Amino acid sequence: MIVKTISLLGHKDHGKSTLIGSLLMHTGSATQVRIKEAEAYSKKLHKDFEPAFILDSFAEEREQEMTYDTTRAEIKYKDLAFAFIDVPGHEELIKNMISGASYGEIAVLLVSAKADEGIRDQTKRHLFIARMLGIESLVVAVNKMDLVGYDKKRFDMIKDGLSGFIEKIGFEKTMVSFVPVSAYKGENLVKRSRFMNWYKGKTLIDLIYSGTKKQSGNKTGALRIIVQGFLEGQRDFAVGRVVKGNLSLTGGFCISPGNLPVKIKSIIVKGKKVKKAIIGENVALQFDKKMGSDLRGSVISNKGDCPEARAKVRATIFITKKLDKNSSIRFNGSDIQIKKMSVAEYIDPTTGTRSTNGKMELLSAISADLILSKQIPAEKFDETRELGRFVLYSDGAFAGIGTITGY
């Protein structure tokens, strides 16, 4: 079964646990035993049935003074399983949020429809980061519709309020959908709600399902293999991963930076000699000769189709720590110093507004030209994910993320 990872964004009280519990129940992913336990627990607390308890009973107790996360809840639907990563609002460090959200293939944003619980700046910032990380598909679930009388006007108000921002930060209109739900009552999650006949779209689970089918990452295209390095003591044997295109032994190859011509004698995948390798596969490549220079972070392509090596790139950068003179980027395993950075635009991640005037602030973004100490085989993030992104370090500590938008 293919497991799709989903970043669940949203403020703490907007019903994330209830949503996951409810989805577990309504998709048949939770056992009857689990549901009975949650029922009993709800009764004990003199509450109506609380779906969040299905999830809470997975939670471990405190041991060794460590607070555990809830165990990954996996929701089965049709031929897929969805693993939700809860991206908490305020209490987690931003680097943890970024790390967690980076594994999401699509994002679900949960917003409460209640008048006093609208969307917060922090949540908008998370949405901005999710888009930067490469998440293209977004489902906005407007929750707690039961508490606002299933009122279409509340739903429209939130939808209209968010649509502009979402498009401004780079989501394509066709990749975003809105659905009114009640996680607590199970409305429009898996079955269509009788109380919201005015809503003609798909249920939440179907939107997530079709969203993950749309999400694709790198489009097919020219061959790109990122080299991890040599096999120990063998400078004619490199290991790496095909991140785009397909590899077959025909024709010549080149290595960037340097545009070095190279011949590949054999391809080994998972210990077996093969004639070709496809995207996502880890390969070992035997060259016709020993290589002089270190190849970590280099790119192998078909001859005549090498990505150009560049020391200057234009990038969108989200900053989490002050950048100083000692700042660098980590690009496919190599650390490269930033010699100079000039800001072209300041971007407010809570509004999506860009302006040429401003100040570099933490937890906000810029578009900037970077002059690097070394050439890198860079491409635009939209073209080749792995060659268009980097992690920022300042004084050896994580300082943000960047995506290449131009040169």
Added chain:
Amino acid sequence: MIKQDLTVLEERSIFVLREAKQKFGKVAALWSMGKDSTTMLALARKAFLGKVPFPVIHIDNSIDFPETYEFRQDLAKKWNLDLIVAPSEIKPDLVGSACCGKNKPETLKKVMDEYGFDALIVSIRRDEHGIRAKERYMSPRDKKFRWNYKDQPAELWDDYSSKLDVGGHVRVHPLLDWNEIDIWNYVKRERIPVNPLYFSRNGYRYRSLGCTHCTIHIKSNARTVENIISELETTKIEERSGRSMDKEREYVMQRLRSLGYM
């Protein structure tokens, strides 16, 4: 328990193992002769063209099952493993969880210092315990082996931590995404040898193997790898709730211990 795509898991593990070998000078792996760490070795053989290119450490408290020693001896020979046996003393005054909990990490520390390893491959899985949710593929430990789980390095876009504290090391977790059932499916697909103690006798089997002092058996009639897979497919959560709290707690503690959290 969700079955995942083995090829996807396999590719990710191979990538992580190769990254570890590239990033760190001296790499070693913990090998308990259990199904997880043996699967990890099978993956390493795929990643490094048929041989395991790092030493494997067995923290030996001398009270493992005879079958476990037999398995160690046979596989080390068959796969040509560079085996380091680190004897760990059993202190008579410590029983139960305190027993391995105290002795094993101390022994491991000694071996790590003696050989100067800066990375240690540990075959933990995220589904083993709630605490795993916060784990990373590469996770630094300080010189006292402590894990600062609240303030760990960021990990995204295949960029893993290479941060080393003085005297510390990095734990590498190539099997983090695997579920228990995936391991068994892979054992089946790749015909990976496993310890015979995993299979049922008289209605019981061991689900995870420790030493002869504290390993806990579960009710099971699974006598083959296929049986274990179908057992895991059907029992789901009931398997957990079928055990008494004491046993459940002990089971959790045992796992924690074996993973070096205690």
Added chain:
Amino acid sequence: MVGKISDIADALWKEPSEKNWKSFAATLGKSSVRYYKVIFANEGKLNKMQDLTKSFAELYDSKYKLVTKVPIFKKEGKKVRGSTIYLTGLQVSNKD
């Protein structure tokens, strides 16, 4: 024929063959034995499989009363192999 557990244990000491182990395991399920404890020779240093011949397991009933002792090896020709797999139905115990 199913005999008393201690009789079969005696048989095992005389001849730890796979056949005897299997009939022992069959008896074990119906006996009062619930726990076992392994006592390794050489203070637990198992240097070679041969050392198993000097080690043994103590079998206890539900009240931790010692019932009998059995070997923890079996012989396949001249080869000594572990035999705790036949005890998997019992709970291991380090209770002193």
